[in-house]
Amino acid sequence: MLLLDGKLIAKKVEEELIEETKQLSEKGITPKLVTISTVKDESSYSYIKSQMKVAKRIGIDFELLEVKADNVFEILSSLNQSKDVHGIMIAHPVDKTLDELRVLKSINPEKDVEGRTPENLGKLMLGKPSFLPCTAEAVVRILTEYSIDTKGKNITIVGRSTTVGKPLSMILLLKNYNATVTICHTGTVDLKQHTRNADILVVATGKAMLINSTHVKEGAVVVDVGINFVDGKLVGDVDFDDVKETVNAITPVPGGVGPVTTVLLMKNVVDSAKRIAEDEV
Ligand SMILES: NC(=O)c1ccc[n+]([C@@H]2O[C@H](COP(=O)([O-])OP(=O)(O)OC[C@H]3O[C@@H](n4cnc5c(N)ncnc54)[C@H](OP(=O)(O)O)[C@@H]3O)[C@@H](O)[C@H]2O)c1
Structure with a gap:
């Protein structure tokens, strides 16, 4: 029986990403991921903590925003426009008062590093994938x-x-x-x-x-x-x-x-930073 070792794969991808963030930092770019959390949830927080650790090792700037449900749309609008933010994530579960579809539709698909917006899921359905879940x-x-x-x-x-x-x-x-x-x-x-x-x-x-x-x-x-x-x-x-x-x-x-899921999320953040940097040239 062969053990499919996710940690080993994650380590390899992480090493590649460390190199890529070094190259980006030479151009003055630090990839940044912002996670929005609307409820206090233990399992969600433990996933966020592991993301924080991996992001730090790679050289990705990670910010956790714990916000009230009412403020989510305003915050998303500002993150969508910010030149310094390359990835936006909505932590699970979301506050019960929020319409999740409306939240997902409010994320700029180019910063949707979890591949969850209707646009990115639609592209996958059409056989033209961008960010994948x-x-x-x-x-x-x-x-x-x-x-x-x-x-x-x-x-x-x-x-x-x-x-x-x-x-x-x-x-x-x-x-x-x-x-x-x-x-x-x-x-x-x-x-x-x-x-x-x-x-x-x-x-x-x-x-x-x-x-x-x-x-x-x-x-x-x-x-x-x-x-x-x-x-x-x-x-x-x-x-x-x-x-x-x-x-x-x-x-x-x-x-x-x-571990592979977490590192691929980080890869999407780095890819997004590279894409945004290229668009600015
Ligand atoms: N390793 C990772 O990185 C990672 C990431 C995300 C999730 N997860 C884990 O993966 C698991 C699934 O996550 P999820 O978000 O997909 O869960 P979910 O939204 O609760 O979906 C569970 C799915 O399993 C089906 N199901 C449940 N019991 C079943 C049974 N007895 N027989 C057949 N199908 C059954 C459900 O069917 P119905 O649709 O009919 O209800 C549903 O489609 C969880 O343990 C979660 O923590 C791991």
């Missing part, structure tokens, strides 16, 4: 780094969220990935029938240990996106110990998709 991109990046071919493969994704499952299906349907994609959700009648058919199985449900060895085909590749805390321990959606003898390759939790 980072978690979905992380799944594909892990497969690519380990030379796991997706072309013509049956790929089953469990979970249809707009953050992971749906955009991932769109990426895998792009001609250069050319997979045959099945998406499962709580309305799926026979989950095992679909997961057992998968050459590559991606699980993003937030249900600890949902998938065990009875769900996977011998020799399959499994990517576990899930993050769950059980008895104070971080676990995925896949029962790792149970499936490890059956699968050919699998991502661990922690140390799989998570």
Whole structure:
């Protein structure tokens, strides 16, 4: 069984980004990411803290704005216009009084480093992607780094969220990935029938240990996106110990998709800074 090591991939990307930010700083540019948080949420804060650490190591300026829901649109408008801000992120969850679609529509798509605006999701749908949703991109990046071919493969994704499952299906349907994609959700009648058919199985449900060895085909590749805390321990959606003898390759939790997602977010910030700098020339 091959362990698909997300930390190793993240380290490699991070080293490339450190070089790129050095080159940008020689031109007087410091990439900047601003995260807007509208509620106090523990799991969201722990994700933000890990972003802060990675941003600092790379040389990205990171600012967290904890704001009242009423002020979000005014703040977004000013961040959209600011020449010093290259990436804008809205922390999850958002305040219940906010219309999330209106918030997303208010982010400049060129600074939408999470790939969540209707414009960027629409571009992906049209086969002309710009910024991709980072978690979905992380799944594909892990497969690519380990030379796991997706072309013509049956790929089953469990979970249809707009953050992971749906955009991932769109990426895998792009001609250069050319997979045959099945998406499962709580309305799926026979989950095992679909997961057992998968050459590559991606699980993003937030249900600890949902998938065990009875769900996977011998020799399959499994990517576990899930993050769950059980008895104070971080676990995925896949029962790792149970499936490890059956699968050919699998991502661990922690140390799989998570670190790659964070570093790809930072890559989008650096790319955005480069793009904005080029536009100004
Ligand atoms: N590693 C990372 O970087 C990263 C990033 C983002 C998220 N995550 C983690 O990934 C997991 C999923 O996140 P999300 O934002 O996509 O969650 P979400 O919005 O809650 O979506 C979960 C999806 O899983 C489906 N689902 C839930 N239980 C199921 C079951 N028993 N059988 C089949 N489908 C089921 C749901 O189906 P319905 O649509 O029918 O409800 C839904 O489509 C969470 O653990 C989250 O913390 C990790």
